[in-house]
Amino acid sequence: xxxxxxxxxxxxxxxxxxxxxxxxxxxxxxxxxxxxxxxxxxxxxxxxxxxxxxxxxxxxxxxxxxxxxxxxxxxxxxxxxxxxxxxxxxxxxxxxxxxxxxxxxxxxxxxxxxxxxxxxxxxxxxxxxxxxxxxxxxxxxxxxxxxxxxxxxxxxxxxxxxxxxxxxxxxxxxxxxxxxxxxxxxxxxxxxxxxxxxxxxxxxxxxxxxxxxxxxxxxxxxxxxxxxxxxxxxxxxxxxxxxxxxxxxxxxxxxxxxxxxxxxxxxxxxxxxxxxxxxxxxxxxxxxxxxxxxxxxxxxxxxxxxxxxxxxxxxxxxxxxxxxxxxxxxxxxxxxxxxxxxxxxxxxxxxxxxxxxxxxxxxxxxxxxxxxxxxxxxxxxxxxxxxxxxxxxxxxxxxxxxxxxxxxxxxxxxxxxxxxxxxxxxxxxxxxxxxxxxxxxxxxxxxxxxxxxxxxxxxxxxxxxxxxxxxxxxxxxxxxxxxxxxxxxxxxxxxxxxxxxxxxxxxxxxxxx
Ligand code: D5M
Ligand code: FE
Ligand code: ZN
Numbered sequence: 001x002x003x004x005x006x007x008x009x010x011x012x013x014x015x016x017x018x019x020x021x022x023x024x025x026x027x028x029x030x031x032x033x034x035x036x037x038x039x040x041x042x043x044x045x046x047x048x049x050x051x052x053x054x055x056x057x058x059x060x061x062x063x064x065x066x067x068x069x070x071x072x073x074x075x076x077x078x079x080x081x082x083x084x085x086x087x088x089x090x091x092x093x094x095x096x097x098x099x100x101x102x103x104x105x106x107x108x109x110x111x112x113x114x115x116x117x118x119x120x121x122x123x124x125x126x127x128x129x130x131x132x133x134x135x136x137x138x139x140x141x142x143x144x145x146x147x148x149x150x151x152x153x154x155x156x157x158x159x160x161x162x163x164x165x166x167x168x169x170x171x172x173x174x175x176x177x178x179x180x181x182x183x184x185x186x187x188x189x190x191x192x193x194x195x196x197x198x199x200x201x202x203x204x205x206x207x208x209x210x211x212x213x214x215x216x217x218x219x220x221x222x223x224x225x226x227x228x229x230x231x232x233x234x235x236x237x238x239x240x241x242x243x244x245x246x247x248x249x250x251x252x253x254x255x256x257x258x259x260x261x262x263x264x265x266x267x268x269x270x271x272x273x274x275x276x277x278x279x280x281x282x283x284x285x286x287x288x289x290x291x292x293x294x295x296x297x298x299x300x301x302x303x304x305x306x307x308x309x310x311x312x313x314x315x316x317x318x319x320x321x322x323x324x325x326x327x328x329x330x331x332x333x334x335x336x337x338x339x340x341x342x343x344x345x346x347x348x349x350x351x352x353x354x355x356x357x358x359x360x361x362x363x364x365x366x367x368x369x370x371x372x373x374x375x376x377x378x379x380x381x382x383x384x385x386x387x388x389x390x391x392x393x394x395x396x397x398x399x400x401x402x403x404x405x406x407x408x409x410x411x412x413x414x415x416x417x418x419x420x421x422x423x424x425x426x427x428x429x430x431x432x433x434x435x436x437x438x439x440x441x442x443x444x445x446x447x448x449x450x451x452x453x454x455x456x457x458x459x460x461x462x463x464x465x466x467x468x469x470x471x472x473x474x475x476x477x478x479x480x481x482x483x484x485x486x487x488x489x490x491x492x493x494x495x496x497x498x499x500x501x502x503x504x505x506x507x508x509x510x511x512x513x
Contacts, residue, residue: 005029005034006025006026006029006283006286006287007283007286007287009025009028009029009034009038010025010282010283010286010334010336011279011283011334012038013025013038013042013052014330014333014334016042017050017333018042018045018049018050018051018052018333019050019051019052019332019333019334019335019337019370019371020051020052020336020337021051021052021053021054021336021337021338022285022286022291022336022337022338022339023054023338024041024052024053024054024056024057024337025052025286025336026286027054027057027058027061028041028057031057031061037057037060037061037064040060040063040064041056041057041060044056044059044060050369050370051337052337053337111338113256113258113385114258114294114340114385115383115384115385115386116295116340116342116374116382116383116384117382117383118342118374118376118380118381118382118383119380119381119382119383119388119449120377120379120380120381120444120448121359121376121377121380122356122358122377122380122440122444123358123359123375123376123377124358125358125440126356126358126438126440127440127441128438128439128440128441130438130439134439134440134441135439137439137440137441137442138439138440138441138442138443139176139219139443140195141441141442141443141446142176142219142221142426142443142446143174143175143176143194143195143221145443145446145448146221146243146425146426146446147174147175147194147221149243149244149425150174150221150222150223150241150243151174151223153223153241154172154173154174154223154225154241155170155172156172156173156174156223157171157172157173158173158194158195158196158197159173159175159192159193159194159196159197159198159199160196160197161196162199162228162232162235163197163199163232163233164232165228165232166228166232167228167229167230167231167232168227168228168230169227169228170225170226170227170228171225171226171227171228171235172223172224172225172226173192173194173199173201173223173224173235174194174221174222174223175192175193175194175198175199175221175222175223175224176192176193176194176219176220176221177190177191177192177216177217177218177219177220177221177222178191178192178193178198178218179191179218180213180216180218183202185205186205187202187203187204187205188202188203188205188210188213189201189202189203189234190202190203190213190216190224190237192222192224199235200233200234200235201224201226201234201235201236201237202234202235202236202237203237204236204237207237207238209237209238209239209240212240214404214405214408215404215408215420215423217399217400217403217424217429217430218429218430218431218432218433219429219430219431220242220424220426220429220430221243221424221425221426222240222241222242222243223240223241224237224239224240224241225237225238225239225240225241226238226239242423242424242425243423243424243425243426244422244423244425244468245422245423245425245450245467245468245469245470246450246468247468249450249468249469249470250469251387251452251453251469251470251471251505252386252387252388252452253386253387253452253502253503253504253505254384254385254386254387254502254503255385255386255503256385256503257292257501257503258292258294258295258384258385258501258502258503259290259292259293259294259295259499259500259501259502260293260294260295260296260297260384260389260499260500260502261285261293261295261296261297261497261498261499261500262297262299262389262453262455262473262475262497262498262499262500263296263297263298263299263457263475263476263478263497263498264298264299264300264301264346264393264394264455264456264457264458264475264476264477265299265300265301265346265457265458265460265475265476265477265478265479266278266298266301266302266303266328266331266477266478266479267301267303267304267348267477267478267479268302268303268304268318268324268325268327268328268331269303269304269305269316269317269318269321269323269324269327269328270304270315270316270317270479270482271315271316271317272315272479272480272481272482273304273317273478273479274478274479274480274494274495274513275331277478277494277495277512277513278331278334278478278495278512279334280495280512281495281497281510281512282331282334282335283334284510284512285335285336285339286336290499293339293499294338294339294340295339295340295341295342295384295502296335296339296340296341296342297341297342297343297382297389297391297455298341298342298343298344299343299344299346299378299391299392299393299394299455299456299457299458299475300343300344300345300346300347300348300349300378300393300394300457300458301346301347301348301349301393301457301458301477302325302328302343302345302346302348302349302368303321303324303325303327303328303348303349303350304316304317304318304324304348304479305321305324305348305349305350306319306320306321308347308348309484311483314483315482315483321350322363322367325350325364325367325368326367328368329367329368329369329370330370332368332370332371332373333370333371335371337371339371340374341371341372341373341374342373342374342376342380342382342391343373343374343375343376344357344359344376344377344378344379344380344391344392344393345357345358345359345360345377345378345393346378346393346394346395346457346458347393347395347458350364352438353436354436354437354438355378355379355395355427355428355435355436355437355438355445356377356378356379356438356440356444356445357377357378357393358377359375359376359377359380360375376391377444378391378392378393379391379392379393379427379444379445381449381451384502385502387452387453387502387505388449388451388452388453389451389452389453389454389455390427390447390451390453390454390455391455391456392421392427392428392454392455392456393456393457393458394414394456394457394458394459394474395428395434395435395436395458396421396427396428396429396430396435397409397414397417397418397421397456397458397459397474398434398435398458398459399428399430399433399434399435400417400420400421401414401417401459402434403430404417404420408420411459411461411490412461412463413463413465414456414459414461414462414463414474415463415464415465415467415472415473415474416463416465417459418454418456418467418472418474419465419467419472421447421454422447422450422454422467422468422470422472423467425446425447425448426443426445426446426447427445427447428445450470451470452470452471452505453470453471453472453473453500453505454470454471454472454473455473455475456472456473456474456475457474457475457476457477458474459474459490460476460477460479460485460490460492460493460494461474461476461490461492461493462474462475462476462493462496462498462509464498464507471500471505471507473498473500473507475496475497475498476492476493476494476495476496476498477492477493477494478494478495479492479494480492480494481494494513495511495512495513496509496510496511496512496513497509497510497512498510
């Protein structure tokens with residue numbers, strides 16, 4: 001079998017169940033005889049090794065240069081006859097894609113320069129029982145924490161106090177949007193709720209704030225300022241304030257040139273999963289062009305799952321959910337072993353559907369061992385070398401897109417829907433709609449801190465842009481158009497990987513389909 005270079009080496013290793021560090025692959029590819037080197041590396045691996053590391057290759061090459069016969073580490077002889085038979089046929093030497101010893105296609109970076117921290121992972125922290133008291137707690141927490149971002153900006157009063165103020169007073173309130181209705185004369189009536197009660201606010205149709213009304217979602221937190229009517233039963237809105245991202249927000253950046261690949265919606269197990277595109281992506285990660293990609297973030301929907309949508313089983317390639325994860329794990333193995341992976345679940349994954357979704361359970365973690373991936377909840381924030389990335393699968397985007405006018409949120413510009421979530425400082429504001437929410441003591445869906453990058457998926461459309469200096473990226477998918485998507489005219493962006501420079505927050509898109 002000819003050995004054509006890193007991609008070939010990776011697939012050879014993957015087929016034997018190994019994952020490999022990129023530098024190890026480069027080192028093998030640049031050896032005098034890559035095929036023989038690969039063979040000896042495999043023979044010499046400890047029996048419990050899952051990842052082929054640079055040190056394994058170096059030790060084989062050292063042995064070769066001393067003209068010693070290949071030796072396995074004394075304690076773990078693992079070579080098999082079957083593997084040895086390959087040696088002859090592959091030992092002819094073949095062109096390699098990369099040259100060079102320690103640099104080449106492999107990264108030159110020192111793993112010590114990396115840093116990866118997780119904040120807001122609620123895996124194992126769920127306390128909700130779905131009872132009434134949990135709903136009270138979660139909304140109280142939301143109003144308290146998002147309200148605190150607004151209370152300094154307006155001279156707010158509780159709903160019950162406003163009712164007893166004299167007509168004509170200037171008033172302000174911080175609350176949750178309880179209801180939005182249009183009146184017979186075309187004005188808008190917005191009911192705000194706080195811990196004391198509710199109060200109605202009227203937005204006149206000809207006021208500048210009227211066009212903000214179509215952005216409002218139930219249960220988001222905002223502040224209103226206005227004038228109390230003569231009978232003190234309603235207030236006329238003069239200004240609206242959102243928790244929002246300050247315009248002056250200055251994102252953090254990494255101190256060196258390092259990149260992250262942001263993807264989602266792999267959907268392994270679906271007949272439409274694009275395995276070839278995935279393999280091209282994984283092989284590309286082994287090339288020189290990708291040498292600075294040191295992190296891979298996967299924002300949910302690893303597998304297609306079972307029973308997610310009606311008639312979904314007709315489009316399944318693999319019908320057993322555990323087999324789907326096993327297959328996903330095989331695909332992860334092709335990714336260089338020295339890339340740090342972080343993943344959160346999505347609505348197709350085998351965790352509870354209601355958000356926040358805890359990270360995968362032990363049984364699934366034991367299947368997904370190919371990489372020592374960080375498996376965290378949806379949502380979670382991962383900070384890569386100082387750059388915080390809020391990862392959220394994105395089910396609420398369907399709702400934002402359905403409820404807001406086309407120019408403010410659409411499937412063609414998914415990042416604009418993300419801007420709305422940033423403005424509301426909440427990943428899934430609306431309760432009781434399409435997005436299922438699990439009430440917890442704490443509202444884990446709040447954006448307490450402003451992220452530097454906001455990463456979502458779910459809608460299967462690639463889109464990115466900046467909102468008040470925050471980079472919003474919706475990452476597309478690895479699943480070709482399904483019958484359902486065809487029926488509703490969703491044309492997915494499949495087989496793309498957006499790559500972010502963590503030192504500049506610039507984005508480049510690599511296409512593999
Ligand atoms: O969802 C991918 C996108 O397609 C997302 O915008 C929801 C939408 N979608 C896909 N299938 C359905 C069905 N059957 N009903 C409603 N909406 C759907 P994903 O969850 O990643 O498959
Ligand atoms: Fe998806
Ligand atoms: Zn999804």
